[in-house]
Amino acid sequence: MSEIFNKEILNQMKQGLNKIKNPIKIITFVEKGKPLCDEVVAMMIQLTTLNNKIQFEEYDLIKNSDLAEKYRIDKVPGTTILVAGKPTGIKFYGIPTGHEINSLLFAILESSGMTTPLESKLEDAIKQIHKKINIKVFVGLQCPHCPKAVMTAFKIALLNNNIDAEMIQSNLYNDLSNGFGISSVPRTFFNDKDDLLGVQPLQMFVEKLKNI
Incomplete structure (x- = not known):
């Protein structure tokens, strides 16, 4: 191999x-x-x-x-x-x-436990989400901005067992990407509906989570 x-x-x-x-x-x-x-x-x-x-x-x-x-x-x-x-x-x-x-x-x-600290207000808001939520982040491997969106989603998932977060290589799953109308990355979906385009601050992610 x-x-x-x-x-x-x-x-x-x-x-x-x-x-x-x-x-x-x-x-x-x-x-x-x-x-x-x-x-x-x-x-x-x-x-x-x-x-x-x-x-x-x-x-x-x-x-x-x-x-x-x-x-x-x-x-x-x-x-x-x-x-x-x-x-x-x-x-x-x-x-x-x-x-x-x-x-x-x-x-x-x-x-592994090497966590980066968050503002306590945001961390508490994430931990208080009680619904099952899936976060999909469509990325391109040559996109320098995509990792920030992925890492934000991963951080949220690690703080709350009700939430899972996916990095999706958009050009590998063409049918899925076409179904979601992906024309630029990063693009983030919450339970396959509400979405964020581009790199957004954690606060914007939290607002989406609260409104689902």
Whole structure:
């Protein structure tokens, strides 16, 4: 299996991942022959060599449909992160390379307990959401602004078990992107309806959550 990152990038990533606090497990669901599945698996295997607190498991979406349903993964390649065996609500659909490496590193570090502080008013508002909410962030891997939207969504999911957040590689899932009318990225949807275009502050995300 080919390697995704060269030595220079691996060294840079290793430095960042040295900050991991608690062990995490990355799980990727694949289907044989589907685009980017092999590449995502290779990428995650490389990550495990950078820090022994990162574990990785690969599953087949069809053969392991019970697990896929448990973690609410419905596309391949679909990747999620577990902490102490429990889902974080973070999902990557596609391959988090390009600028989305930043989203991946953020997700790993934040899941591990290396959390960045938020204004207490906003954090309390997120934690007080009691509805089940799905956040979809459509991205392009060469979009420098997309990771900020993804990281905001991931931060929210980590603060509230009722919320899950997805990074969706827009050019990989053309039917889905067309269905949502994606013409520019980042674009964020809340329960497939209310949306935000471009990079917006956390406050705007919170307002959308409160109004659902």
